[in-house]
Amino acid sequence: SQQGEEDPQALSIQEGENATMNCSYKTSINNLQWYRQNSGRGLVHLILIRSNEREKHSGRLRVTLDTSKKSSSLLITASRAADTASYFCAWGTNAGKSTFGDGTTLTVKP
Amino acid sequence: DTEVTQTPKHLVMGMTNKKSLKCEQHMGHRAMYWYKQKAKKPPELMFVYSYEKLSINESVPSRFSPECPNSSLLNLHLHALQPEDSALYLCASSREQEAGTEAFFGQGTRLTVV
Numbered sequence: 001s002q003q004g005e006e007d008p009q010a011l012s013i014q015e016g017e018n019a020t021m022n023c024s025y026k027t028s029i030n031n032l033q034w035y036r037q038n039s040g041r042g043l044v045h046l047i048l049i050r051s052n053e054r055e056k057h058s059g060r061l062r063v064t065l066d067t068s069k070k071s072s073s074l075l076i077t078a079s080r081a082a083d084t085a086s087y088f089c090a091w092g093t094n095a096g097k098s099t100f101g102d103g104t105t106l107t108v109k110p
Numbered sequence: 111d112t113e114v115t116q117t118p119k120h121l122v123m124g125m126t127n128k129k130s131l132k133c134e135q136h137m138g139h140r141a142m143y144w145y146k147q148k149a150k151k152p153p154e155l156m157f158v159y160s161y162e163k164l165s166i167n168e169s170v171p172s173r174f175s176p177e178c179p180n181s182s183l184l185n186l187h188l189h190a191l192q193p194e195d196s197a198l199y200l201c202a203s204s205r206e207q208e209a210g211t212e213a214f215f216g217q218g219t220r221l222t223v224v
Contacts, residue, residue, distance in 0.1 A: 029203075031213070042114075042200060042215035043153070088152055096207040097166055100152035 004070075006089060006101040015108050020075045023089035024069075030070050030092045032065055034035040037086045037103075046074075046087075081110045116201050116216035124224055131219045133184040133201030139209035139214070141165075142184040144176060147218070153200055154161060158183060160207040176210040191223045 004025035013019055023032070031050045035043040049056045049065045049072065056063045069084040076083055086105050090098040114135045123129050133142065141160050145153035158166035159178040167176075175187040179188075184201055198218045204211040 031219070035215075039197060040218075040220070042217040043202075043213075045212045045214070048212060096160070097158060099124050099214070108196055 004089075004091065004099070004101050006087075006104050008104060009102070010073075010107070012104045012107040013079055015079060015081055017076065017079055019106055019108070020085070021074045021087050021089075021092075021106070023072045023074070025089075025091045025099075025100045025101070026070060027091070027093060029070075029092050031068070032063075032089055032091045033098065033099075034061075034063060034072075034074050035088045035090060037088065040046075040086075043088065057098050076106075079106075079108045081108050084108050114182050114203055114214050116199075116203055116219050118219060118220075119217065120220045120224045122224060123188065123191065125193070126190045127191075128186065128187070130220075131186040131199055132180055133186075133203075133216055135203040135214070136182055137203065137214065138181075139203035139205050140181060141204045142178065143202040143204075143213065144184070145202065147191075147200055148200045149197075155197035157186075158207060161172075165207055180197075188221075194224050196222045207208075 006023045024084040029042045033048045037043045047058045065072045082107040086103045088103045092098045113147050117132045144156040147153040156170045157176045162178045177185040199215045200218045202213040204213045
C-alpha cells in the first residue's frame with residue numbers, strides 16, 4: 001500500500017499460542033486503532049493507542065506504538081478459535097480521518 | 111444501544127437502477143462515515159459527515175450521492191453504477207469526527223451490480 005501496510009498478510013497458529021501482527025504507516029499520526037473483522041461483516045473496535053503512548057493493554061490484547069519507526073504491533077495472547085478473523089490497524093491524523101492498513105488474516109486452529 | 115444498523119444487508123441492482131443504502135445510529139454520535147470494501151482489501155473511506163454537514167468527500171464518483179437527513183440517519187444514493195462498484199459498503203459513526211474517537215461499524219450492505 002502507498003500509505004502503510006500490515007504483516008504478516010496471513011497467520012495460522014494453534015489455539016493457546018500467541019499471535020503478533022505488525023502495522024507500519026507513513027504519515028504523522030494522532031492515534032492508531034486496531035479493529036477485528038469477521039468474514040464479510042462489520043468491523044469491531046479493539047483498542048486505541050494515542051501518539052504519546054507506547055503500550056496499552058486490554059484483556060488478552062497488547063498494543064505497542066513506536067512513532068519513531070512509524071509502526072505498531074498487536075499481540076493476542078492465549079489465542080482461541082473465536083479469534084479467527086481479519087485484523088486491521090487504522091491510523092488517524094489531525095485532519096479527522098482514519099486510514100486502514102492492508103490487514104492480517106488470522107486463523108486459530110482448535 | 112451501541113449499534114449501527116444498515117439496510118439492506120444484501121442488494122443486487124442493474125446498471126440503470128437507482129437504489130439507496132440506509133444507516134441509522136442512536137448513540138448521539140455527530141460523525142458518520144461511508145466506507146467501501148472490496149474482497150480481501152481494507153475499507154476505503156468515501157464520505158464523512160460531521161454535524162450533518164459533508165466534511166470529507168474522497169473524490170468519489172458522482173454516481174454515489176450521500177445524504178444526512180438528521181443526526182441519526184445517513185443514506186447513500188446509488189445511480190448508474192458499474193459492475194466494479196460491487197463491494198461491501200460499511201457505515202460507521204463516532205462521537206466526533208476528530209481523530210482518536212472510537213468508530214462503531216454497521217454490518218454492511220453487500221452490493222452486487224449486474
